[in-house]
Amino acid sequence: MGIKSKTMDIVKHFEFKFNKNLGQNFLIDENILNKIVDAAELNENSSVIEIGPGIGTLTQEMAKRAKKVIAIEIDKTLIPILDETLANYPNIKVINADALKVDFNEIIEKEQLDNVKVVANLPYYVTTPIIAKILNEGAKIKSMIIMIQKEVADRIVAKPDTDEYGTLSLLCQYHCDIKKVAKVSQNCFVPPPKVESAVIRLDVLDKKRVDVEDEKLFFNIIKAAFNMRRKTLHNALKTLGISQDILEGAMERAGIDAKRRGETLSIEEYAALSNEVSFSLSKLTNNSRSQEIK
Structure with a gap:
């Protein structure tokens, strides 16, 4: 049967x-x-x-x-x-x-x-x-x-x-x-x-596809980009509440044109962008702490 x-x-x-x-x-x-x-x-x-x-x-x-x-x-x-x-x-x-x-x-x-x-x-x-x-x-x-x-x-x-x-x-x-x-x-x-x-x-995978400093930030950037997938990264990532100076500097260091749409970025590019943003945020936090100590 x-x-x-x-x-x-x-x-x-x-x-x-x-x-x-x-x-x-x-x-x-x-x-x-x-x-x-x-x-x-x-x-x-x-x-x-x-x-x-x-x-x-x-x-x-x-x-x-x-x-x-x-x-x-x-x-x-x-x-x-x-x-x-x-x-x-x-x-x-x-x-x-x-x-x-x-x-x-x-x-x-x-x-x-x-x-x-x-x-x-x-x-x-x-x-x-x-x-x-x-x-x-x-x-x-x-x-x-x-x-x-x-x-x-x-x-x-x-x-x-x-x-x-x-x-x-x-x-x-x-x-x-x-x-x-x-x-x-x-x-x-x-x-x-x-x-x-x-x-x-x-x-x-035993080891994730790409190395990211802050996994939560990595996926928050991805979600923000695709929530407004037809807009440029410059506009889509505004919803993250991160200063434009940090975002623009991170994109420049990662070699990513701010006028690109999120749907064009590879996973490697998202990792690079996330890591640059994470670095800038950490640097900002450390500077603030240094000022408080002084």
Whole structure:
């Protein structure tokens, strides 16, 4: 019996109702399923955190290869289904929780997970928040293999001076090496979503893509630039509350024309600009302290 038939039988047997608010679309294509599992490169030393296991189709396949699988499912109505479909896999644990609210490092420590990989068919409405949470909180994971909306995947891999390039591109590229795994049509799901999907793999870097003195400032500059992406850097960065003298001097030392738009800057240029601003702010602070001492 194929994945589609099994899925429909389980849905019918448990009288399960798809919840549109939770973005539930179950994968029913075996080829894509295998591509996800293969891309995860699981072995007996791997641990997996799966977000949104659905009825457990992907969960089962990963459990055959990995040491342990922790599946986080927000929908309480899916828990009894998972209890049945995953009953023969002692290396799977299901947690009924909202992935946006869990502490991933706490789970990793509590479950004694090693070589952790996040694998997920992410609901579209939480894709960006989930990725940002994992990367910004420094979760101790090796990689993410995720099914997401194709449009979001395009934004993640986007290059400077393109419409797709933005804060999400820079966040992911700062933290990860990124590889597209597969395009996925609407017909690979039940119910079919209205848009195409894609599977991507993000390998978390041991050392960030660029060196920055102040990570918070680095991303604040990026956000300010893209919040007003059609304006020049000179105008967009005014919202930071930093003096124009400091900003203009930093751009000049970084070799960046103030008339450029933020969407044209590479991650290396953002790092250089951020570091120059940080240097000027530190120098200003130190001078103020020196005056106070005098």
